[in-house]
Amino acid sequence: MSAIKNIRNAAIAYKTLNGLLCVYKPACVSLQQLQNTVITNLCRDLNALPDRPLEKRVEIQGPTNDAMTVKLVTNYADDPLVCGPRYIKEDFRCSWATHLGLFSSGVLLLGINDGTKLTYLINTARLTRAYKVHGQLGKATDTYFWNGKTVEKSSFGHVTREKIDKVIAHMQAAHQKTMFEMSGLHMESQTMFDLASQGLIRPASNKLPVIYGIKCVHFNSPNFTLEIQATNEYDKYLWTLIHDLGVQLKTSAYCTGVQCIRQGKFDLKLALLRKHWQLQYIIQNMDKCRSIMEENSLLLKPKSASLAL
Amino acid sequence: MSLVKLFSTSSSRFVSCFNKSLVSFSQKVDVLSKTAVENSSHSSCLEQTNEDLSTFTTYFPKTFNLASYINNSETLQNLLHLDVNLSKIEKKPQLVEKILKLSCGNIENFILFIKDYVNVDEIGTFITKNPLILYESLEDLNVRINYLQSKKFSSNDIQRIVSKNPYWLMFSTPRIDRRLGYFQKKFNLAGQEVRHLSTRQPRLITYNLHHVMTNTFVIKEEMGFTDSELKKLLLKKPKLWMMNQRALLERFNYIHNVMKIPHLVIRQNPEVLLCRNYIVKQRHMFLQKLGRDQFEPKKENFIPIMALAEGTDTEFCKKYAKCNIDDFNMFLKTI
Structure with a gap:
């Protein structure tokens, strides 16, 4: 609320709208739609703020062969009713840091105006993202997600929490091995050993998904929830993960929902809900994001491949 | 040799011909320039003049918006003083030309x-909304107003119809x-009911009839309301017939098939279909999580269906969910 008090007019508010914004993306809303809503709301709120006074124009009147008078008259062309609203959608640049699929929900970083440069940095810095992936046992679909056609049904009575944990631990170990292979260094070199001794490392390329940790946080047969920490992943990859899990458990499974709960240091607590996509909340949120980035300068430009640094 | 000769003679003939025409052309130019000098008192536009030139208008280049014309056009200024949003009118270029040709008398009348x-x-x-109305005689x-009067619309009704629907x-x-007849026949309305419908939602009468037909199909066949229910819905919420049919069906689908609300309750509270699906959905899921999703009026802890569509989230949490708004916000971040 303190931020909104400082806004005296729309021009000042517009100038503060440079930076990163953390929103909560609802499922079944595409990123383009979300971007459009945020920017339309910003325009609406900015146009409702007190406007600058209308410009004046100089008019030279009277016959040209006599003494002419110079007058200052109102410039009708400057009226918002004539030249259109002061702020329109084209005044804003907007981009997302990392893509989030149509059916996924959760934390999403948007850059507005100068913040578009920051989203590029975040994308190249390859921040880890944490997901809650919901799945259901006993059914397989052709898209591996709830929207697909059912292709297989199977019994799942034999699946227990322990069995899931076992398979998941195995998956995590396999991914840890690829993590070292993806680092771009020779596996049997001293440099690789030094790097690996520091802990987890981020991959050299941005193509292959790398999973750092999988944990089963909820199991109530047939529904279960996994918590996955990963980089370079995409929604379809997480769906296939659930499918593979089903196969390894000797049954079938499909994904019922993907929710991103953290990206780097930006978590759910920070994310703005759909009803709060308004100017005052957006400005506050940008301030918070800015302070997070100032505290963690290595967030955007990491110096080492090690995740801990 | 002979060929060259032939060419040279022909070319010389051509040149002479050209020279002749050139002479005649220059003579004509002379005549023209003489008349020009006789007509105006000064021979060049660069010379100084003592005449009053303020009546000359400046050159108006082609433009994309009305803003460049408004400081010189009294008609446009008058329209602006009436709070007409010219920036919206100029989005349709065919209207702009007509607006610029309007006279002040037209607008005044x-x-x-x-x-x-x-x-x-x-x-x-x-x-x-409808700038072309300035072009109607x-x-x-007057004839159209008289028609409404002859159909026994009261003066208040006519005011409401004309102001709510500029078209x-x-x-x-x-x-x-024809259109009033269509609604009367299609929904089996009495005279008083037709008047009620056109006063309540005048825009429906002039709406795209194809859209009205498809929405009737959606509400009757796909949702399964009976003819008498259809009529009651139309008279209570005519706006349902102006909505996007896909959105309408999606909302109905959630309320009827997921929340198991019977047709009768929806018929009594058709406003719930006007509310966006995600709002109803997230409130319902929250109530479900709390175990408060009890929509039967005869049992205890009854929650009226309109609670899901009306009011702010704070009111909803306080009155029906009986919890703090922060809990609701927290829940929203888990779906």
Whole structure:
């Protein structure tokens, strides 16, 4: 609320709208739609703020062969009713840091105006993202997600929490091995050993998904929830993960929902809900994001491949 | 040799011919310049003059918006003083040309006519929505008003119809008559009910009839309301017939098939279909999580269906969910 008090007019508010914004993306809303809503709301709120006074124009009147008078008259062309609203959608640049699929929900970083440069940095810095992936046992679909056609049904009575944990631990170990292979260094070199001794490392390329940790946080047969920490992943990859899990458990499974709960240091607590996509909340949120980035300068430009640094 | 000769003679003939025509052309130019000098008192535009040139207008280049013309056009300024949103009108280029050719008298007569039917503050938005009405002749407009009077619409009704639907007066009397007839026949309405419908939602009468037909199909066949229920819905919430049919069906689907609300309750509270699906959905899921999703009025802890669509989230949490708004927000971040 303190931020909104400082806004005296729309021009000042517009100038503060440079930076990163953390929103909560609802499922079944595409990123383009979300971007459009945020920017339309910003325009609406900015146009409702007190406007600058209308410009004046100089008019030279009277016959040209006599003494002419110079007058200052109102410039009708400057009226918002004539030249259109002061702020329109084209005044804003907007981009997302990392893509989030149509059916996924959760934390999403948007850059507005100068913040578009920051989203590029975040994308190249390859921040880890944490997901809650919901799945259901006993059914397989052709898209591996709830929207697909059912292709297989199977019994799942034999699946227990322990069995899931076992398979998941195995998956995590396999991914840890690829993590070292993806680092771009020779596996049997001293440099690789030094790097690996520091802990987890981020991959050299941005193509292959790398999973750092999988944990089963909820199991109530047939529904279960996994918590996955990963980089370079995409929604379809997480769906296939659930499918593979089903196969390894000797049954079938499909994904019922993907929710991103953290990206780097930006978590759910920070994310703005759909009803709060308004100017005052957006400005506050940008301030918070800015302070997070100032505290963690290595967030955007990491110096080492090690995740801990 | 002979060929070269032939060419040279022909070319010389051609040159002489060209010279002749050139001479005649220069003579003509001379005549022209002489008449020009005789007509105007000075021979060059660069010379100084003592005449009053303020009556000359400046050159108007082609433009994309009306803003470049408004400081010189009294008509446009008058329209602006009426609060007409010119920036919206200029989005349709074919209208702009017509607006620029309007005379002040046209506008004046129209305003004197329309002020009986439309609130003075709303004339601006009225013209913004339908600027072409300035081109209709006043006699036609009077005939259309008379038609409404002959159909026993009260003066309040006529005021509401004209001000809520700026396009109504654009429709000719036979056309309006056909459309009123269509609604009367299709939904089996009495005369008083037709009047009620057209006053309640005047925009529906001039709406795209194909859209009305598909929405009737959606509500009757796909949702499964009976004919009498259809009529009650139409008279209570005519706006349902102007909505996107896909959105309408999606909302109904959630309320009827997921929440298991019977047709009767939806018929009594059709406003719930006007509310966006995600709002109803997230409130319902929250109540489900709390175990408070009890929509039967005869049992305890009854929650009226409109609670899911009306009011702010704070009110909803306090009155029906009986919890803090933060809990609700927290829940929203888990779906």
